[in-house]
Amino acid sequence: MMTPAGTLLAATDLRKAFGTTKALDGAEFSIHPGEVVAVMGPSGSGKSTLLHCLAGIVPPDSGSITYAGRELTSLNDAERSALRRTEFGFVFQFGQLVPELTCVENVALPLRLTGVKRKEAERTALHWMEQLQVEELVAKRPGEISGGQGQRVAVARALVTAPRVIFADEPTGALDSLNGELVMQLLTEAARSANAAVVLVTHETRVAAYSDREIVVRDGKSRDMERIV
């Protein structure tokens, strides 16, 4: 498959097996700058593996992933790590905030990993915390805040490096509807205003409804629902 023109991140014929289990079996993916794409599918269908491959966390067994014209599969671990630090942002379901650091330190962490000075990193972090309406939590530790607040802090952290792609793996999975909606609303708004693309893995259709486009993964194969209608 040719990469459609104007895509930011695209993958063709991805295959990945864990032992004898085929997690990805010829999956395709593409996303444009500023686009929000929901990746849906039953559990165990390979949607998280697709996200991990796209983000360069896990190398696929075969297939091609291009990000802004660069072939991801030909980068080594250090290069992929550097890419994740500078170009990508991440939000996971839970367990991603360092419990010992305060919220603002957690948000500033990706910046500090790229070598930004502490003061400056925390100033930027505070800006994003305001955007996500969690600025009153700066000095709190993750153990002292609610799950919804924690996810918003995590979103702020994902956005702090001004990434071009945000990978969100079940970002509302551990939240109730109200908090889930709030997180999604803030996430998509912030991403749109920063022109960041969002790869949103979820099994909740109401969360997927925040996307522009939907891809369904079944048995390791992807299906772009836009092409059907």
Place this chain on the structure above:
Amino acid sequence: MSRLQVWARDLGMGTRFAFGGGREGWTRTLLTGVGVGLGVALLLISTAIPGALAQRYERGDARSTLNSERADAPGPDTLLIARIGQTYRNKDIEGNMIRAEGPDAPLPPGLKRIPGPGEMALSPALDELLKSSDGALLRERLDARVSEIVGAPGLVGPGELLFYLGSDTLRKNGPEDYRVQRVTGFGHDTDREGLDPVLMLMVVLTFVALLMPVAVFIATAVRFGGERRDRRLAALRLVGADGRMVRRIAAGEALAGSLIGLVLGAGFFAVGRSLVGSFSLQQRSVFPADLDPAPWLAVLVALAVPAAAVAVTLFALRGVVIEPLGVVRTTKPSRRRIWWRLLLPLVGIGLLLPMGGRGNDHGRFNQWQVAGGVVLLLIGVTVLIPWLLERFVAKMSGGPVSWQLAVRRLQVNSGAAARLVNGIAVAVAGAIALQMLFAGVEGEYTKSTGQDPGRAAVAVIVNRDAQTPMDDLAQRIAAVPGVTRAVPLTSAHAAHQVPADEETVQVTIGTCDALGEVATLGSCKEGDAFVVTGSTSRDDVYGATAKPGDELFVGDVRGYGSASASGTTDRPGPAKWKVPADARTVPSREDPTGQLRSGLLVTPSAAPKEIGSFPDARIFVQVDESGPNTLDLARNAVFKADPFVTAMRLRDTKEAAGYSSIRTGLFFGAIAVLVLIGGSLLVSQLEQLRERKRLLSALVAFGTKRSTLSLSVLWQTAVPIVLGLVLAAGAGVGLGAVLMSMAAQPLRIDWASVLGMTAAGAGVVVVVTLLSLPPLLRLMRPDGLRTE
């Protein structure tokens, strides 16, 4: 149900959880068991050492003839025995020449029969040495036929080097012949002189310093896997167990782990005990059978360890609320208070200080007071560390990300880190204090011999009744390859009248060359004589002097020979001799053994004739040190000429034996404890990393370098340990200073040992971090992100 039944039920349930919880439960229990087991083994060994030492002494006494029954005349039950101990390379060999004078002569312990002429009985270790290529030179010295191997009852340790050489020429020349004893039995039956109080102090402290960290370690080991356990307990709460029940169940789990630990510990001890026979430390070895802990101590260990396990578990759960839906640690634990933490070490110092200065006049210490004071001081270190760490990290901020991660973690949970460091800190503090004390006391227990190995490597000391003429012996030694010079000097007693009741005059006879070793002669030629001045020694038998031209009696001036009970002595009486009138007066000079001579120096042709044997004769031997075998070749030549002649290697200093063995014991003990604690550090570290698997994967996902996370693990271990080591060094130096004042020593900080022990502690950190890296790297893989 009665209270007892409730306890029994819950403890039992905990025990079942300990063994039943699947592979994970087993691993945890086993880990605790191994940890506790190592501690128990160390405890058992410590309790067994006094017994083992006592056994050694007993065997040594049993074969001693120092105070055994003697006979004046040969009889059917008499045995002649003379000590002819040897040195080979750097090893000392215990040796006896024996001759049975009748059919009922007593048998030395461990022998089946008395070796006949040309035969010898050997200890197993000496037999092995002689058979090995290492012992080739020694075989030339001990070339008798081996009649038997000495049995264990005749040895103080399995590695002891010992021989009994049979003889038919050994005789006792009168009662004053001290080399040879005529005995009717073996055994030495005196009260052993207790250890010197300062040595005793050090033994007590060594045990305290080694056992304290073991106790800390056991306390840590029963908490292995604690967080997972807490979650299991929460699940129990969900199905209806109340708060007290889960605490008792937790205690039951710890109990099970500690019981496994007891069994394993006994096993480790048994293995260590069977191995101990093949080890020799500074030529000291212990029979496995001797290494038995006193029964009451073993029972105490068996009871105290499980009890401590339960107590520690209950104590650790103090700040934890186990709710049905999870474990809640009281988020803000009450700030650690300082006053009682300071109280402990202060009371400890209070106990120790009044005993200052008691060490010098052989005053007795109250051992309980000393041990109590030291224990309190060391416990003080363990309780101060958490407080200090908390205060210390609270103020920290800034630095790179790895540092920030580590410091923040320590701020949130400094208690766990402090616990890990406690053991190391106590071990290091104790060891530093002791090393300081040793270094200080070293001067006292290491005697300066006054010998000058530069002038003569060996002094061959020839007994008065030696059969070989001196010159002949000197020539034989000089002929040994590698010997560059052999200078014989003989001395005789002289007096103005016979029998001499006053001090006698020492007459030293030798060539001009030889006399130059004991006085500054100026010029000398054969036939000269000198009067020596300058000896300050007053406790010598020689004290008097003579003037040129004086008439003297030389030889057996005190009349020992004529007073012989047997009356069979064939020695000539003292001979008359006139001090040459032209004898010059010259200043004395220390001989290579450090002795200053007085009296007269005479060259052979001017010397009195027919004076019989010499009371003292020695040959100073210089060797070419490049030949590794020269010393032993010389010793061989000496032994062949006369087994009674001792070749003494000259050394600058000499250590008291009790001191060096304690010091080695301390060194190895401290290392063993550090290794043990390093093990528990590693286990806790890995456990903590496993708990954070998700977080680590998430951090790696958003691009954290693996080196950043590895460094943060290093800081996390290093910060508390560095802090602990600083405190430990301080406490160690302080304790050392107190102890030195007790031993009446001038204060001197032994920086080498402070640095050495802190470096060993730091080494543990590095090793633990290195060992935890592979699992850390494994945990950082993205698998941890998977939710399923």
Place this chain on the structure above:
Amino acid sequence: MPQSPEGIRPAIYTLSVYTQCRVADMSIGHTLLGLLEAGPRHGYDLKRTFDEKFGHDRPLAYGQVYSTMSRLLKNGLVEVDGVESGGGPERKRYAITDAGITDVGAWLSQPEKPEPYLHSTLYTKVVLALLTGRRADELLDTQRAEHLRLMRILTQRKRKGDIADQLVCDHALFHLEADLRWLELTAARLDQLAREVRR
């Protein structure tokens, strides 16, 4: 194409919508047509097969069958294959025309307007697709995309609207979500269902 989603006001969820008549009326003709694809049948046979597969607690009335068939006849979607006259009433045998087959295909491939209580129509469509050897999974995916499209629009409106809008949109969203779950579950059980209906 279905009615433009923009035309749907959240306010359409009124009581009247909760009746099934309209939905049933619209689809009975297509359903009967689909059943004829297997071969010509009498009106009575058609009613029995319909009741067996879709009627469950609400069997079809004879009158409804005959009025529907005469409408289809008039539109040229079916033809009369033969007439049997015996002891009872006159019995016509109907057969589907080519135009009828095309009509069934078009109906099946077109997503339904996402509405509450849609499942009876969707269920009918899935079973018919399976019976006539058409792609039931495609049908479901198409419906799924359509549902999500509406959900996006509602989500959009909710983000911009006031609290009343939000509440109304949420109500619709939750129902659509329920439908989508049903679609997902049905997709996962297609094989099992195919075995059932072909028995």
